[in-house]
Amino acid sequence: MKQTPPRWADQFLKWFCSEDLLEEIQGDLHEAHQARLVAEGKRKADRQFVADVFSFFQPYAFERYSKAKQFLPMFDNYFKITLRNILHRSRFTAINYIGLTVGVVAVLFIALYLKNEWTYDQHFPEEDRIFRLMNGYRDQTYTNMPFPDYFNSNVETQLLLTQKLERYEEVETACHFVPTQSDIMGGGQFFIELGPDRFVVENLLHTNTGKAFQAIFPQHFLMGTAENAFSDFGKIVLTEKVAERWFGKTWQQQELIGKTLVAQEENYELAGIIENVPNNTHFDFDLIVHQKSIPSWGAYTYLKLNGNAQIETLVEQLNAEVDQVYPGYWEDELSKGIEAITLTNIHFSEGNLYELKATANTTYLKTFAFIAVIILLIIWINYTNLSVAMYADRQKELGMRRVLGARAQDVSFQLLMEAVLLALICFPSCWILLRIFLPYFNELMQTAIPISTSWHWQTLLALFALLLLTGISSGLYPAIVYGKRSLLHLFKNKMNWTNSSRLFNFRNVLMTGQFVMLIALLSLTYFIYQQMNYVANKDLGFNKEGIIYFPVSGAEQFNKMKTQWLNIPEVEAVGANAIPGADMANQLTYKMAETDVVFSDGTLQYFDLGNVKTLGLACTACQQLEEGKERIFVINRTAAEKLAKAKNVEVEALIGETIVTEPEYQNEDQSFGFPYVIDGIIDDYNYHSLRIAAQPMLIEIHANIPWVYTALLKANTDNWSATIQEIKTIYASVEKDRPFDFIFLDEHLAKLYTTEQKMGMLLAILSLIALVLALMGLAGVVSYLAHSKQKEIGIRKVLGASVNNILMQFNKEFLLLLGCATLVSLPLAIYFAHQWLNSFAYRIQPQFWVVLLAAGFAACMVILLVSLQSKQAASRHPAEVLRAE
Amino acid sequence: MKNIGYLEEIILLLIMSMEGEAYGYSVSEAYKKYMGKSISISAVHTVMSRMEEKGLIKSSMGGATAERGGRRKRIFEATEQGITVISEIKSAREKLWDLIPDLR
Numbered sequence: 001m002k003q004t005p006p007r008w009a010d011q012f013l014k015w016f017c018s019e020d021l022l023e024e025i026q027g028d029l030h031e032a033h034q035a036r037l038v039a040e041g042k043r044k045a046d047r048q049f050v051a052d053v054f055s056f057f058q059p060y061a062f063e064r065y066s067k068a069k070q071f072l073p074m075f076d077n078y079f080k081i082t083l084r085n086i087l088h089r090s091r092f093t094a095i096n097y098i099g100l101t102v103g104v105v106a107v108l109f110i111a112l113y114l115k116n117e118w119t120y121d122q123h124f125p126e127e128d129r130i131f132r133l134m135n136g137y138r139d140q141t142y143t144n145m146p147f148p149d150y151f152n153s154n155v156e157t158q159l160l161l162t163q164k165l166e167r168y169e170e171v172e173t174a175c176h177f178v179p180t181q182s183d184i185m186g187g188g189q190f191f192i193e194l195g196p197d198r199f200v201v202e203n204l205l206h207t208n209t210g211k212a213f214q215a216i217f218p219q220h221f222l223m224g225t226a227e228n229a230f231s232d233f234g235k236i237v238l239t240e241k242v243a244e245r246w247f248g249k250t251w252q253q254q255e256l257i258g259k260t261l262v263a264q265e266e267n268y269e270l271a272g273i274i275e276n277v278p279n280n281t282h283f284d285f286d287l288i289v290h291q292k293s294i295p296s297w298g299a300y301t302y303l304k305l306n307g308n309a310q311i312e313t314l315v316e317q318l319n320a321e322v323d324q325v326y327p328g329y330w331e332d333e334l335s336k337g338i339e340a341i342t343l344t345n346i347h348f349s350e351g352n353l354y355e356l357k358a359t360a361n362t363t364y365l366k367t368f369a370f371i372a373v374i375i376l377l378i379i380w381i382n383y384t385n386l387s388v389a390m391y392a393d394r395q396k397e398l399g400m401r402r403v404l405g406a407r408a409q410d411v412s413f414q415l416l417m418e419a420v421l422l423a424l425i426c427f428p429s430c431w432i433l434l435r436i437f438l439p440y441f442n443e444l445m446q447t448a449i450p451i452s453t454s455w456h457w458q459t460l461l462a463l464f465a466l467l468l469l470t471g472i473s474s475g476l477y478p479a480i481v482y483g484k485r486s487l488l489h490l491f492k493n494k495m496n497w498t499n500s501s502r503l504f505n506f507r508n509v510l511m512t513g514q515f516v517m518l519i520a521l522l523s524l525t526y527f528i529y530q531q532m533n534y535v536a537n538k539d540l541g542f543n544k545e546g547i548i549y550f551p552v553s554g555a556e557q558f559n560k561m562k563t564q565w566l567n568i569p570e571v572e573a574v575g576a577n578a579i580p581g582a583d584m585a586n587q588l589t590y591k592m593a594e595t596d597v598v599f600s601d602g603t604l605q606y607f608d609l610g611n612v613k614t615l616g617l618a619c620t621a622c623q624q625l626e627e628g629k630e631r632i633f634v635i636n637r638t639a640a641e642k643l644a645k646a647k648n649v650e651v652e653a654l655i656g657e658t659i660v661t662e663p664e665y666q667n668e669d670q671s672f673g674f675p676y677v678i679d680g681i682i683d684d685y686n687y688h689s690l691r692i693a694a695q696p697m698l699i700e701i702h703a704n705i706p707w708v709y710t711a712l713l714k715a716n717t718d719n720w721s722a723t724i725q726e727i728k729t730i731y732a733s734v735e736k737d738r739p740f741d742f743i744f745l746d747e748h749l750a751k752l753y754t755t756e757q758k759m760g761m762l763l764a765i766l767s768l769i770a771l772v773l774a775l776m777g778l779a780g781v782v783s784y785l786a787h788s789k790q791k792e793i794g795i796r797k798v799l800g801a802s803v804n805n806i807l808m809q810f811n812k813e814f815l816l817l818l819g820c821a822t823l824v825s826l827p828l829a830i831y832f833a834h835q836w837l838n839s840f841a842y843r844i845q846p847q848f849w850v851v852l853l854a855a856g857f858a859a860c861m862v863i864l865l866v867s868l869q870s871k872q873a874a875s876r877h878p879a880e881v882l883r884a885e
Numbered sequence: 886m887k888n889i890g891y892l893e894e895i896i897l898l899l900i901m902s903m904e905g906e907a908y909g910y911s912v913s914e915a916y917k918k919y920m921g922k923s924i925s926i927s928a929v930h931t932v933m934s935r936m937e938e939k940g941l942i943k944s945s946m947g948g949a950t951a952e953r954g955g956r957r958k959r960i961f962e963a964t965e966q967g968i969t970v971i972s973e974i975k976s977a978r979e980k981l982w983d984l985i986p987d988l989r
């Protein structure tokens with residue numbers, strides 16, 4: 001039996017090989033194949049055949065003699081015709097041009113944002129070998145490691161962990177640091193003195209492992225050297241932005257190294273100036289303080305592994321020997337062990353305690369990517385719809401080409417080329433828009449994508465590829481449809497389906513799809529707006545108006561200032577500690593004295609009576625403090641209900657009972673935990689953000705509290721600036737080392753929802769873009785329809801139809817599509833709204849009428865647009881239109 | 886003298902030696918046989934079409950066989966010019982060989 005070579009390779013050869021050469025080449029290859037079948041067997045022969053076919057895939061064998069020689073002049077002609085068409089159909093071109101530019105720029109911005117998020121910390125060399133240690137304690141994971149002795153800040157104990165790490169042969173080096181703007185140090189501002197000048201700084205990075213820090217996170221020194229800066233303690237390294245703020249734009253020309261800076265009454269030497277920390281780094285700082293002892297109870301600890309060491313084995317080893325660093329680590333049954341996280345995963349981690357920067361919300365990132373796809377779809381639908389409508393007019397041109405010898409694929413190629421060209425001419429305007437809007441985008445999304453990104457080859461390539469892709473995909477449908485059309489069809493006056501009365505033709509399906517996305521986006525935007533409104537206006541259980549807060553250094557200073565502040569007539573109350581709107585902090589375990597059920601979700605708070613008054617908390621038990629009691633212990637209603645259920649009593653019956661916190665802790669007298677007698681129950685108030693449901697709270701309220709770190713103050717807002725000035729004067733007279741850096745409580749609470757606000761804003765902008773794009777596409781289609789239906793309109797008018805009748809006729813079709821779209825988008829919008837709202841413990845119920853409202857709005861726009869576009873066609877005198885026949 | 890490369894020279898010689906039986910596949914087989922190296926059919930085709938453009942060889946469509954699935958061969962033969970060129974090369978080489986005193 002005769003065996004044939006692989007069919008597909010044969011077909012491929014046929015496809016690319018010029019007809020003149022095909023016979024001899026194919027003949028030779030088949031003959032060779034036959035010979036090899038005998039000599040070497042089928043497998044080898046087939047393989048050789050395929051190799052031979054591919055070796056012919058080169059210009060020599062292409063259609064050199066037939067087509068290729070005509071190719072270039074043809075191309076030239078296509079190009080000319082395309083340009084003429086672009087200029088001739090200026091309305092179509094304009095709609096497409098604007099739509100494409102706006103859409104592509106929107107997609108490009110989304111891509112830039114996603115790239116910015118995905119590349120977090122990837123700029124550090126060998127970032128896959130860098131890890132951060134985290135400590136599991138109770139049910140939470142701490143992103144920082146504590147120092148072995150909380151209260152002793154001597155450098156030997158602080159360095160125990162990093163030195164232990166460096167003794168492992170797997171570890172290249174280990175460092176730790178803590179920025180002051182972190183939950184474990186509490187933020188605030190600091191003074192730094194330079195001679196007679198006093199500068200304010202916010203974020204100091206304290207470290208006593210400078211060399212290792214430089215080795216793991218290399219900083220680029222613009223002035224001074226890393227060797228000098230980290231050779232010794234008592235040095236300060238500034239970032240560029242701080243240097244510019246302090247010494248002006250000309251800092252590079254000044255002699256700055258070696259100057260003496262004074263921070264918290266200690267002398268430091270200015271040892272270097274480094275580049276700013278890139279925005280996509282999981283930590284940030286203004287300056288580095290390289291000092292002997294870090295003023296904190298713990299630090300963020302990082303290590304870099306040697307080339308091929310495994311982190312798992314190291315962590316295992318470390319956990320086995322952790323007692324050497326933390327004596328009695330495993331005897332504490334709350335210790336859950338040390339874990340390590342890869343540097344580049346930090347930005348995508350979730351739910352860890354005291355994270356340095358807000359981590360990425362992957363749901364939002366996915367949503368953005370999804371929206372980019374939707375916008376691309378809308379652009380694609382627009383082009384396809386418009387061009388299918390428009391080519392109805394150009395059928396004769398295409399038919400003529402076919403008559404003159406163009407093959408079906410030549411026509412397809414021409415149409416495809418037109419689409420690609422139309423897309424590519426948007427390149428300059430896209431690029432300019434990118435540059436113009438980048439600063440605004442950075443402001444909106446709080447990113448720092450540099451303007452130089454617009455010159456980066458990746459950006460340019462991405463823009464080009466995006467345009468090319470849109471061009472090809474949107475030109476594909478018309479190219480296929482018109483390529484397939486028979487010659488006769490092309491010359492028949494009108495395309496049978498542009499005017500098709502069938503409701504579900506291709507164009508209508510696309511348009512419905514567009515309406516679905518539009519309505520869904522509009523409704524989602526509205527749902528977000530509603531939720532944000534709800535968050536802003538919800539009764540939080542406390543008063544947030546007219547309250548400011550700021551750090552203070554201790555109870556002594558606080559009490560001194562408090563009496564003076566209360567003498568200001570506008571000041572209504574002064575309180576200490578526990579500012580609402582805090583992140584979830586470390587939680588503790590608690591139980592009722594006589595029960596065994598232990599809860600592990602308690603939030604313990606210490607504040608004073610002033611805090612209760614300032615926030616206006618509903619606390620009847622606080623009467624006891626007014627009557628002279630020094631200290632009371634209250635629990636909130638959520639905690640009370642939990643405990644009452646465990647004890648099987650009424651909530652009110654808990655008053656006077658004993659609660660034990662940290663019952664696993666053994667005291668010296670062999671008793672367990674810390675007992676408190678419950679003095680009262682306080683109403684729930686939203687201490688955390690509204691994303692989090694009310695947490696069980698255990699509160700110690702003092703008449704005069706012995707530890708104060710934050711003061712909060714309520715005042716009459718009528719004469720705000722003068723009042724704040726008075727408050728500040730008093731503060732400055734007592735707090736000599738810290739600037740008066742106050743925050744409004746309501747602003748602080750609003751900031752908790754920045755991510756959601758950003759999301760809402762972006763979604764609003766994108767839905768607006770989608771709306772404009774969709775309406776533009778609709779306008780184009782309607783105007784072509786109106787144009788092509790002129791005769792029909794004329795006849796209708798002759799038969800007695802009014803202008804309004806005709807407008808109705810036009811509107812009816814589109815409104816029907818809109819109706820279908822509403823039905824589809826209703827469940828979609830509600831579903832996505834639910835998904836989003838799930839991240840809130842307190843949320844609105846998404847109402848279906850919102851979707852109907854969005855649909856109604858879209859309907860109004862459609863009616864307006866369709867009527868405007870077809871008005872002209874509908875009001876022309878029938879005689880003018882029909883005369884030609 | 887026409888500019889002619891090494892591979893072109895070999896293939897031209899092979900075509901001349903094969904007298905009416907020279908086509909893509911047969912030339913590539915002959916090359917393998919005499920030169921001890923294999924050459925792909927596409928390389929033979931490109932070289933032959935280049936020489937045809939230079940006017941060193943000419944071609945005509947010839948007999949079809951069953952192995953070829955009934956497809957005809959393009960049979961190549963040397964033109965006058967081709968023969969002149971190849972003999973010029975030969976005589977030039979011989980002159981050079983004569984200049985070499987003695988190989989041993």
